[in-house]
Amino acid sequence: MKSFKAPKTALGPLDAEATAALVAAAADVAIVLDESGTIRDVAFSNDELFGEFGRGERWLGRPWIETVARDSRPKVEDMLRDGHDPDRPRWRHINQLGAGGVSIPLLYAACALGQPGRRVVFGRDLRPLSQLQQRLVEVQQSVERGYAQLRQAETRYRLLFQTAEDAVLIVDGDSGKVAEANPAAQRLFGPAARRLIGRPVADAFAAASREAIQAMLAALRSLGRVEEFEASIADATSLRVAATAFRQENGLVCLLRLSPSGDAAEVGGLAQSGRMLLRVAESAPDGLVVTDPDGGILTANAAFLDMAQLPAEDQLRGETLERFLGRQGLEAEVLLSNLRSRGAVRLYETTLRGALGASLEVEISAVTVMDGGERRFGFSVRDVSTRLRPPPSAPAVHGRTVQELTDLIGKVPLKDLVREAADAIERLCIEAALEITRDNRASAAEMLGLSRQSLYAKLHRYGLGDLDAEAKDQG
Structure with missing residues (x-):
């Protein structure tokens, strides 16, 4: 420690009051000890510590070592032991006991007074530093969690990118150059795939389609979205191109998904067998109708339109099955309730009411299906009013x-x-x-x-x- 060069000249004569003021101002807590380590006086530089230590009145006349936590007593004994260099006081972290028995961390150093055996112990409050360290640890943990989430998201993205069956190209939206191509894209473009990375994406397509690719990139920059369209690559293979744009590091990135146009069916991607089944359902003699979970009609075939006495399917949309089904309105809800709980209903006999007042005895079988993550109910409605039934017996x-x-x-x-x-x-x-x-x-x-x-x-x-x-x- 470097002391004043000329303290008598610089500070002048100091009386006891001036010295006490200097000692109290030099630390958050100042304790005066006698030669036995007993507290003779104490001063606080702020009101918070003054209140938390009970105004220091419980300390007066007690050994300092009895006012600290047990884990800090060896340090106090070491500070009170003779032999320390008075010009080089050593600072020690000591947990001082407050009025409620709570440990408060303080940084203490002891300094001898002019009177033999007397010491002044200067204490600095470590709680602001502890709080700062705690916040630093919390921020560091938060950053680590964020990095972990980013690594997990990147792993999932890479897995999807590599295993996707469709060819996928990642394109820089500003320059129009290919940044990445997944294995499916590399198989699609063959040997030319090695030359794709870093080159304009339009070069990967046939000359007749390049203008459409450039227009797609321009639309993505201005609108952020574009409709699917068809394009051809160099070997004349026809593809359907679906493009999506997103922002990354203040730049635009485009994701192009390429699929053979032959896979895209006119009925939403159904295969040939699916289209055949759809035509059979449309021409079936039994009524077929599809509803949402609340019974709202989504679509129906021609046979159901005839039963409901409606000329066009458009007149069904917005209607509920309850309007046409059951002797009473509650029957439709009973049928829907069974579908929600059981998933299927077989041979449910009820009545179908037409829009013009006709009434048919029908037999209904229904099933629950999923469509794009949404639950749908499909109903098969068969007219059984022509079946011969024995006359009912008199109840x-x-x-x-x-x-x-x-x-x-x-x-x-x-x-x-x-x-x-x-x-x-x-x-x-x-x-x-x-x-x-x-x-x-x-x-x-x-x-x-x-x-x-x-x-x-x-x-x-x-x-x-x-x-x-x-x-x-x-x-």
Whole structure:
């Protein structure tokens, strides 16, 4: 440590008050110790430490070593031990105990006073430095996480780029030169692929297509997107070119995906067998209709249009299947609910209502399919109204058929006939609802406008269904 050259001349005579002020200003904490290491006085340069150390009143008259954390006591003993050079004080990191028992990191150095055995210990608050170090560590960890995510993203990109079946070219949007070509592109262009990197992408195409490639690059620079188009390469192979642009390091990068135009089908990329199946579905005698998960109609074949009494498919779009299907509106929801939970429905009998009022007895089978990540429902609708069915038997209520009720006219009071007829109608409605919903009692209750408890009571009354199962459900 370099001391003042002429302290007496420079500082002049200093009394005790001036010396105390200098000592207090020289550090965040200043402690005066006697020859035994007991604290005789203490000063703080800021109010925060003054409050956290309980105004220092608990320290007075106590050995300094008792006011520090246990892990710091060996350091205090070393500082109090004789033999240190007073001109070269050594700074030590010591955890000082605050008023609440919390350790506060301080950097201490001891300096002898003029009076024999007296020392002044100067302390600097290390918390701002610790907080700065902590923030530095957090920032470093955040940067490391960011680099890790970038490396993972690059790995995924490289894997997709290398394994993609379509030929892919990465083109610099400003210069129009090829930056990268995946293995599929190298196979497509053959020996000429080695000369692609660093050359204008238009050179990879036939002369007749180069103008279209230049126009595509210009459109990407100005609009950021372009429609797919066809182009030919040097060996006259016809390709479909799909281009996408994105920004990277303040520059424009274009991704060109090249696929043989023969693979692109007029029905959205279906193979020949797929197109044949589509034509069969369009000409099938049974109605076929596709809806979204909410029952909104997306498309239908000609047979379904005939059943729905509509001249054109455009009139179906925007409509829901509920408009045409079921004796009641709830039937469509029951069918859709079963599709959502089970994925398929077979031979569901119901009624199809035409736009002009006609009604057909139909049998429906349905399935759930995925289309581009979206769920769709496909329905096959078959007209079964021409099938021969045996005449329905007369239903009985409490041992009486409808014919027997009719025979009672004039023999029993009208109110009794009305009551028994109402019971017969109620039972018929409950049986029909259970048949429509395939014995789904929650849906049947909703269809009839009853609570589940009311429906169970009526099932008990008429002796319908599995009463033991109902008792278990209610229990």
